[in-house]
Amino acid sequence: MTRHVPRHRPKSQSSSRAHASSGAEPQAPDRCPQVLTTALAAGDAPSSNPALTSEIPAHAAREVERQLAQPLAPGLYLVATPIGNLADITLRALAALSRADVVLCEDTRHSRTLLAHFGIRARTEPYHEHNADQMRPRVLASLAEGKSIALISDAGTPLISDPGYKLVREVLAASYTVECVPGACAAIAALAPSGLPTDSFHFAGFLPPRSGQRGTRITALAAIPSTLVFYEAPQRLAETLADLAAILGPRLAVVARELTKLHEETLRGTLPELAMLSATREFKGEIVLLVGPPLDVEITDAEIIERLSSALQSQSLRDAAKAVAGALGVPKARVYDLGLKVNQDA
Numbered sequence: 001m002t003r004h005v006p007r008h009r010p011k012s013q014s015s016s017r018a019h020a021s022s023g024a025e026p027q028a029p030d031r032c033p034q035v036l037t038t039a040l041a042a043g044d045a046p047s048s049n050p051a052l053t054s055e056i057p058a059h060a061a062r063e064v065e066r067q068l069a070q071p072l073a074p075g076l077y078l079v080a081t082p083i084g085n086l087a088d089i090t091l092r093a094l095a096a097l098s099r100a101d102v103v104l105c106e107d108t109r110h111s112r113t114l115l116a117h118f119g120i121r122a123r124t125e126p127y128h129e130h131n132a133d134q135m136r137p138r139v140l141a142s143l144a145e146g147k148s149i150a151l152i153s154d155a156g157t158p159l160i161s162d163p164g165y166k167l168v169r170e171v172l173a174a175s176y177t178v179e180c181v182p183g184a185c186a187a188i189a190a191l192a193p194s195g196l197p198t199d200s201f202h203f204a205g206f207l208p209p210r211s212g213q214r215g216t217r218i219t220a221l222a223a224i225p226s227t228l229v230f231y232e233a234p235q236r237l238a239e240t241l242a243d244l245a246a247i248l249g250p251r252l253a254v255v256a257r258e259l260t261k262l263h264e265e266t267l268r269g270t271l272p273e274l275a276m277l278s279a280t281r282e283f284k285g286e287i288v289l290l291v292g293p294p295l296d297v298e299i300t301d302a303e304i305i306e307r308l309s310s311a312l313q314s315q316s317l318r319d320a321a322k323a324v325a326g327a328l329g330v331p332k333a334r335v336y337d338l339g340l341k342v343n344q345d346a
Contacts, residue, residue: 001269001277060091067095072148076139076171078164079150080157080183083286084261086117088184094118096181100150102142104135106162107154127151129163136167143176150181155286157185161205161231187229190256190288195268197293200226207232207240214240218247222326228291237287238278244291245271247327252292258285294329301338304328308339317343 077096082088097103098120104127105111115122127135142149153162157180171178187203202224208214221228232240237255244253253274255267263285267274271291304324311320317339325332 001267001273003265003267064091064095067092068098072096072099073177074143074146074148075177075179076143076168077148077150077179077181078158078168079152079181080185081114081152081155083155083184083186083189083259084264086114088260089118090181090183093181093183094120097122097150097152099148101147102149104139104149104151106152110154111152127163127167132163132166136170139167140170140174140176143171143174155184155186157183160185160187160203184260186231186259186286186288189259190254190266190290191227191229193266194227194254194256194290196227196252196254196290198227200293201229202226203229205231209236211239211243214243215247218243219323219326222248223294223329225293227293230289230291232287232289234283234285234287237283237289238275240289241271241275241278244289245275248291249295249327251295254290255283256288256290257283259288261285299328299330304330304335304338305342308335308342312339312342 077100079093079096080090081093097115101123103111103115103122103124105124106126106128108124108126111124112122115124125135127139139149151158151164151167153159153164156162158164159168168178191198191201202221204217204221207217207230230240234257241253241255248271250270250272253269253271255274255278256265258264267277269277307324307328308320311324315323317336321332321336321339324330325335328335
Protein backbone atom coordinates (compact mmCIF):
# COMPACT_ATOMS: atom_id res chain seq x y z
CA MET A 1 0.00 0.00 0.00
CA THR A 2 1.32 3.43 -0.89
CA ARG A 3 0.61 6.83 0.57
CA HIS A 4 1.05 10.16 -1.16
CA VAL A 5 0.85 13.54 0.51
CA PRO A 6 1.43 16.58 -1.77
CA ARG A 7 3.63 19.43 -0.66
CA HIS A 8 1.95 21.76 1.79
CA ARG A 9 0.49 24.89 0.32
CA PRO A 10 0.34 28.24 2.06
CA LYS A 11 -2.88 28.43 4.03
CA SER A 12 -4.04 31.40 1.99
CA GLN A 13 -4.41 29.10 -1.03
CA SER A 14 -6.80 26.63 0.57
CA SER A 15 -10.17 26.72 2.21
CA SER A 16 -12.22 24.04 3.91
CA ARG A 17 -14.62 24.12 0.96
CA ALA A 18 -14.47 26.31 -2.12
CA HIS A 19 -17.27 28.37 -3.68
CA ALA A 20 -17.77 31.16 -6.12
CA SER A 21 -20.60 33.61 -6.36
CA SER A 22 -21.59 36.25 -8.84
CA GLY A 23 -22.63 39.83 -9.34
CA ALA A 24 -26.17 40.85 -10.14
CA GLU A 25 -25.14 43.87 -12.19
CA PRO A 26 -22.56 44.23 -14.99
CA GLN A 27 -19.18 45.16 -13.63
CA ALA A 28 -17.93 48.65 -14.18
CA PRO A 29 -14.47 48.85 -15.77
CA ASP A 30 -12.84 49.87 -12.48
CA ARG A 31 -13.95 46.59 -10.92
CA CYS A 32 -12.16 44.42 -13.49
CA PRO A 33 -8.67 44.85 -11.99
CA GLN A 34 -10.04 44.04 -8.53
CA VAL A 35 -11.54 40.74 -9.66
CA LEU A 36 -8.40 39.78 -11.57
CA THR A 37 -5.96 40.85 -8.86
CA THR A 38 -7.85 38.87 -6.23
CA ALA A 39 -7.94 35.81 -8.47
CA LEU A 40 -4.23 35.95 -9.19
CA ALA A 41 -3.43 36.46 -5.51
CA ALA A 42 -5.10 33.13 -4.74
CA GLY A 43 -2.63 31.24 -6.94
CA ASP A 44 0.93 30.08 -6.45
CA ALA A 45 3.75 32.54 -5.88
CA PRO A 46 4.81 34.42 -9.03
CA SER A 47 7.36 32.71 -11.23
CA SER A 48 11.00 33.72 -10.91
CA ASN A 49 11.02 34.27 -14.66
CA PRO A 50 10.61 38.07 -15.17
CA ALA A 51 9.00 37.60 -18.57
CA LEU A 52 6.31 35.33 -17.16
CA THR A 53 5.54 37.53 -14.16
CA SER A 54 5.02 40.54 -16.40
CA GLU A 55 3.07 38.84 -19.21
CA ILE A 56 0.67 36.49 -17.40
CA PRO A 57 -1.26 39.16 -15.44
CA ALA A 58 -1.55 41.36 -18.51
CA HIS A 59 -2.87 38.56 -20.72
CA ALA A 60 -5.24 37.37 -18.00
CA ALA A 61 -6.49 40.90 -17.39
CA ARG A 62 -7.25 41.38 -21.07
CA GLU A 63 -9.20 38.11 -21.17
CA VAL A 64 -11.26 39.02 -18.09
CA GLU A 65 -11.95 42.50 -19.45
CA ARG A 66 -12.97 41.04 -22.80
CA GLN A 67 -15.51 38.74 -21.16
CA LEU A 68 -16.80 41.36 -18.72
CA ALA A 69 -17.42 43.76 -21.60
CA GLN A 70 -19.92 41.33 -23.12
CA PRO A 71 -23.39 40.97 -21.56
CA LEU A 72 -24.30 37.54 -20.25
CA ALA A 73 -27.06 36.12 -22.42
CA PRO A 74 -30.28 35.01 -20.71
CA GLY A 75 -30.20 31.42 -19.49
CA LEU A 76 -29.09 29.09 -16.73
CA TYR A 77 -25.33 28.79 -16.17
CA LEU A 78 -23.89 25.83 -14.28
CA VAL A 79 -20.66 27.25 -12.87
CA ALA A 80 -17.97 25.03 -11.37
CA THR A 81 -16.14 26.41 -8.34
CA PRO A 82 -12.97 25.27 -6.53
CA ILE A 83 -13.02 22.14 -4.38
CA GLY A 84 -10.38 23.51 -2.02
CA ASN A 85 -7.63 25.55 -3.63
CA LEU A 86 -9.11 28.93 -4.52
CA ALA A 87 -6.61 29.33 -7.36
CA ASP A 88 -8.59 26.72 -9.27
CA ILE A 89 -11.34 29.23 -10.09
CA THR A 90 -11.39 29.94 -13.83
CA LEU A 91 -11.38 33.34 -15.48
CA ARG A 92 -14.57 32.41 -17.27
CA ALA A 93 -16.24 31.47 -13.96
CA LEU A 94 -15.31 34.84 -12.47
CA ALA A 95 -16.72 36.64 -15.47
CA ALA A 96 -19.93 34.60 -15.56
CA LEU A 97 -20.60 34.99 -11.86
CA SER A 98 -19.87 38.71 -12.02
CA ARG A 99 -22.43 39.29 -14.78
CA ALA A 100 -25.27 36.98 -13.67
CA ASP A 101 -28.45 38.63 -12.40
CA VAL A 102 -28.63 36.15 -9.54
CA VAL A 103 -26.50 33.30 -8.22
CA LEU A 104 -28.26 30.25 -6.81
CA CYS A 105 -26.20 28.73 -3.99
CA GLU A 106 -26.42 25.53 -2.01
CA ASP A 107 -25.38 27.58 1.04
CA THR A 108 -25.50 31.36 0.63
CA ARG A 109 -23.33 32.01 3.69
CA HIS A 110 -20.60 29.77 2.36
CA SER A 111 -20.80 31.20 -1.14
CA ARG A 112 -20.65 34.80 0.08
CA THR A 113 -17.29 33.98 1.65
CA LEU A 114 -15.92 33.01 -1.73
CA LEU A 115 -17.53 36.02 -3.38
CA ALA A 116 -15.84 38.32 -0.92
CA HIS A 117 -12.50 36.60 -1.51
CA PHE A 118 -12.65 37.45 -5.21
CA GLY A 119 -14.14 40.90 -4.73
CA ILE A 120 -17.36 39.99 -6.52
CA ARG A 121 -20.62 41.52 -5.33
CA ALA A 122 -23.58 39.32 -6.09
CA ARG A 123 -27.22 38.84 -5.40
CA THR A 124 -27.43 35.33 -3.97
CA GLU A 125 -30.40 33.09 -3.29
CA PRO A 126 -30.49 29.59 -1.79
CA TYR A 127 -31.18 26.54 -3.92
CA HIS A 128 -30.94 23.19 -2.13
CA GLU A 129 -32.86 19.96 -1.70
CA HIS A 130 -35.19 21.44 0.92
CA ASN A 131 -36.45 24.41 -1.13
CA ALA A 132 -35.92 23.21 -4.72
CA ASP A 133 -39.61 22.54 -5.39
CA GLN A 134 -40.49 26.13 -4.44
CA MET A 135 -37.51 27.70 -6.22
CA ARG A 136 -37.89 26.10 -9.65
CA PRO A 137 -41.03 28.08 -10.64
CA ARG A 138 -39.29 31.29 -9.53
CA VAL A 139 -36.25 30.47 -11.65
CA LEU A 140 -38.43 29.79 -14.69
CA ALA A 141 -40.25 33.09 -14.15
CA SER A 142 -36.92 34.95 -14.01
CA LEU A 143 -35.76 33.27 -17.22
CA ALA A 144 -39.03 34.33 -18.85
CA GLU A 145 -38.08 37.92 -17.98
CA GLY A 146 -34.76 37.51 -19.80
CA LYS A 147 -32.60 37.09 -16.69
CA SER A 148 -29.28 35.28 -16.52
CA ILE A 149 -28.97 32.89 -13.59
CA ALA A 150 -25.88 31.08 -12.29
CA LEU A 151 -26.06 27.88 -10.24
CA ILE A 152 -23.18 26.82 -8.01
CA SER A 153 -22.77 24.04 -5.47
CA ASP A 154 -20.80 24.14 -2.24
CA ALA A 155 -17.73 22.91 -4.13
CA GLY A 156 -16.92 21.60 -7.59
CA THR A 157 -19.26 21.09 -10.53
CA PRO A 158 -23.00 21.58 -9.92
CA LEU A 159 -25.34 18.56 -10.14
CA ILE A 160 -22.56 16.05 -9.41
CA SER A 161 -24.05 14.54 -6.22
CA ASP A 162 -25.68 17.93 -5.64
CA PRO A 163 -29.14 19.42 -6.35
CA GLY A 164 -29.95 20.75 -9.82
CA TYR A 165 -31.00 17.88 -12.08
CA LYS A 166 -34.73 18.67 -11.90
CA LEU A 167 -34.04 22.36 -12.42
CA VAL A 168 -32.01 21.72 -15.57
CA ARG A 169 -34.67 19.34 -16.88
CA GLU A 170 -37.47 21.90 -16.40
CA VAL A 171 -35.41 24.76 -17.85
CA LEU A 172 -34.69 22.71 -20.97
CA ALA A 173 -38.31 21.64 -21.22
CA ALA A 174 -39.25 25.34 -21.25
CA SER A 175 -36.80 25.87 -24.16
CA TYR A 176 -34.38 28.10 -22.25
CA THR A 177 -30.61 27.88 -22.59
CA VAL A 178 -28.53 25.79 -20.17
CA GLU A 179 -24.78 26.27 -20.37
CA CYS A 180 -21.94 24.75 -18.35
CA VAL A 181 -18.94 26.79 -17.24
CA PRO A 182 -16.58 23.88 -16.51
CA GLY A 183 -13.96 23.65 -13.82
CA ALA A 184 -13.06 21.60 -10.77
CA CYS A 185 -14.69 18.23 -10.05
CA ALA A 186 -13.53 16.06 -7.14
CA ALA A 187 -14.26 12.79 -8.96
CA ILE A 188 -12.03 13.70 -11.91
CA ALA A 189 -9.35 15.25 -9.71
CA ALA A 190 -9.10 11.94 -7.84
CA LEU A 191 -9.37 9.67 -10.88
CA ALA A 192 -6.71 11.26 -13.09
CA PRO A 193 -3.70 10.63 -10.75
CA SER A 194 -5.12 7.46 -9.18
CA GLY A 195 -3.19 4.98 -11.30
CA LEU A 196 -6.43 3.10 -12.02
CA PRO A 197 -7.88 2.75 -15.54
CA THR A 198 -9.32 6.02 -16.81
CA ASP A 199 -10.53 4.95 -20.25
CA SER A 200 -13.81 3.77 -18.72
CA PHE A 201 -15.17 4.70 -15.31
CA HIS A 202 -18.52 4.62 -13.50
CA PHE A 203 -19.43 7.41 -11.09
CA ALA A 204 -21.76 5.99 -8.43
CA GLY A 205 -21.96 8.94 -6.03
CA PHE A 206 -22.62 8.09 -2.38
CA LEU A 207 -23.36 4.50 -1.38
CA PRO A 208 -26.35 3.92 0.95
CA PRO A 209 -25.52 4.55 4.63
CA ARG A 210 -27.09 1.29 5.86
CA SER A 211 -24.92 -1.81 5.53
CA GLY A 212 -27.59 -4.05 4.00
CA GLN A 213 -28.57 -1.57 1.31
CA ARG A 214 -24.92 -0.70 0.72
CA GLY A 215 -24.07 -4.38 0.15
CA THR A 216 -26.91 -4.74 -2.33
CA ARG A 217 -25.71 -1.68 -4.24
CA ILE A 218 -22.09 -2.86 -4.31
CA THR A 219 -23.18 -6.26 -5.62
CA ALA A 220 -25.13 -4.56 -8.40
CA LEU A 221 -22.01 -2.62 -9.41
CA ALA A 222 -19.58 -5.53 -9.09
CA ALA A 223 -19.65 -6.75 -12.68
CA ILE A 224 -19.12 -3.31 -14.28
CA PRO A 225 -15.80 -3.57 -16.19
CA SER A 226 -14.68 -0.07 -15.24
CA THR A 227 -13.13 1.91 -12.43
CA LEU A 228 -15.79 2.71 -9.83
CA VAL A 229 -15.83 6.20 -8.33
CA PHE A 230 -17.63 6.98 -5.07
CA TYR A 231 -17.99 9.90 -2.69
CA GLU A 232 -17.98 8.96 0.98
CA ALA A 233 -18.28 10.62 4.37
CA PRO A 234 -15.24 10.12 6.62
CA GLN A 235 -17.29 8.58 9.44
CA ARG A 236 -18.54 5.83 7.11
CA LEU A 237 -15.29 5.11 5.28
CA ALA A 238 -14.23 2.12 7.42
CA GLU A 239 -17.62 0.38 7.07
CA THR A 240 -17.78 1.05 3.35
CA LEU A 241 -14.27 -0.28 2.70
CA ALA A 242 -15.03 -3.39 4.76
CA ASP A 243 -18.15 -4.07 2.68
CA LEU A 244 -16.31 -3.40 -0.58
CA ALA A 245 -13.50 -5.77 0.42
CA ALA A 246 -15.94 -8.50 1.45
CA ILE A 247 -17.92 -8.32 -1.79
CA LEU A 248 -15.36 -7.27 -4.41
CA GLY A 249 -12.27 -9.00 -3.02
CA PRO A 250 -8.67 -7.77 -3.43
CA ARG A 251 -9.23 -5.18 -6.12
CA LEU A 252 -6.87 -2.22 -6.31
CA ALA A 253 -8.34 0.89 -4.75
CA VAL A 254 -7.54 4.51 -3.87
CA VAL A 255 -8.71 6.74 -1.04
CA ALA A 256 -8.25 10.43 -1.88
CA ARG A 257 -9.16 13.00 0.75
CA GLU A 258 -9.02 16.79 1.07
CA LEU A 259 -8.16 17.17 -2.62
CA THR A 260 -6.30 20.40 -3.49
CA LYS A 261 -6.35 21.43 0.19
CA LEU A 262 -3.61 21.86 2.76
CA HIS A 263 -3.83 18.30 4.10
CA GLU A 264 -4.45 16.49 0.81
CA GLU A 265 -3.68 12.78 1.06
CA THR A 266 -3.89 9.81 -1.32
CA LEU A 267 -3.75 6.19 -0.16
CA ARG A 268 -3.33 3.32 -2.62
CA GLY A 269 -3.63 -0.41 -2.00
CA THR A 270 -6.00 -3.35 -2.23
CA LEU A 271 -9.46 -3.10 -0.75
CA PRO A 272 -8.57 -5.43 2.18
CA GLU A 273 -5.43 -3.38 2.92
CA LEU A 274 -7.31 -0.08 2.91
CA ALA A 275 -10.13 -1.61 4.97
CA MET A 276 -7.62 -2.67 7.63
CA LEU A 277 -6.02 0.78 7.65
CA SER A 278 -9.33 2.61 7.93
CA ALA A 279 -10.25 0.48 10.94
CA THR A 280 -7.20 1.72 12.85
CA ARG A 281 -7.16 5.46 12.12
CA GLU A 282 -9.53 8.38 11.91
CA PHE A 283 -10.19 10.10 8.61
CA LYS A 284 -11.32 13.69 8.25
CA GLY A 285 -12.43 15.80 5.31
CA GLU A 286 -14.16 15.05 2.05
CA ILE A 287 -13.28 11.70 0.48
CA VAL A 288 -13.28 10.24 -3.01
CA LEU A 289 -13.05 6.45 -3.09
CA LEU A 290 -11.98 4.66 -6.28
CA VAL A 291 -12.08 0.92 -6.97
CA GLY A 292 -10.39 -0.76 -9.90
CA PRO A 293 -12.30 -2.95 -12.38
CA PRO A 294 -12.76 -6.71 -11.81
CA LEU A 295 -9.48 -8.58 -11.65
CA ASP A 296 -8.58 -10.52 -14.77
CA VAL A 297 -8.22 -13.88 -13.02
CA GLU A 298 -9.72 -17.31 -13.57
CA ILE A 299 -12.50 -18.07 -11.10
CA THR A 300 -12.64 -21.78 -10.31
CA ASP A 301 -15.76 -23.81 -9.55
CA ALA A 302 -14.42 -24.41 -6.05
CA GLU A 303 -14.26 -20.65 -5.37
CA ILE A 304 -17.79 -20.18 -6.63
CA ILE A 305 -19.14 -23.06 -4.54
CA GLU A 306 -17.40 -21.68 -1.44
CA ARG A 307 -19.00 -18.26 -1.91
CA LEU A 308 -22.32 -19.79 -2.84
CA SER A 309 -22.44 -22.07 0.20
CA SER A 310 -22.01 -19.04 2.44
CA ALA A 311 -24.67 -17.04 0.58
CA LEU A 312 -27.18 -19.91 0.67
CA GLN A 313 -27.27 -19.77 4.46
CA SER A 314 -29.37 -16.59 4.26
CA GLN A 315 -30.66 -16.43 0.67
CA SER A 316 -32.56 -18.50 -1.85
CA LEU A 317 -30.55 -20.16 -4.61
CA ARG A 318 -31.81 -17.62 -7.12
CA ASP A 319 -30.79 -14.62 -5.00
CA ALA A 320 -27.52 -16.22 -3.89
CA ALA A 321 -26.55 -17.03 -7.48
CA LYS A 322 -27.22 -13.44 -8.54
CA ALA A 323 -25.16 -12.03 -5.66
CA VAL A 324 -22.21 -14.36 -6.14
CA ALA A 325 -22.19 -13.89 -9.92
CA GLY A 326 -22.07 -10.13 -9.48
CA ALA A 327 -19.34 -10.26 -6.85
CA LEU A 328 -17.09 -12.61 -8.85
CA GLY A 329 -17.90 -11.27 -12.30
CA VAL A 330 -18.99 -14.65 -13.69
CA PRO A 331 -22.19 -15.62 -15.54
CA LYS A 332 -25.21 -16.13 -13.29
CA ALA A 333 -26.13 -19.32 -15.16
CA ARG A 334 -22.79 -20.88 -14.21
CA VAL A 335 -23.31 -20.09 -10.54
CA TYR A 336 -26.91 -21.31 -10.58
CA ASP A 337 -25.95 -24.63 -12.20
CA LEU A 338 -23.26 -25.19 -9.57
CA GLY A 339 -25.84 -24.42 -6.90
CA LEU A 340 -28.20 -27.05 -8.27
CA LYS A 341 -25.36 -29.55 -8.25
CA VAL A 342 -24.50 -28.70 -4.64
CA ASN A 343 -28.13 -29.19 -3.61
CA GLN A 344 -28.33 -32.54 -5.39
CA ASP A 345 -25.14 -33.77 -3.71
CA ALA A 346 -26.26 -32.60 -0.28
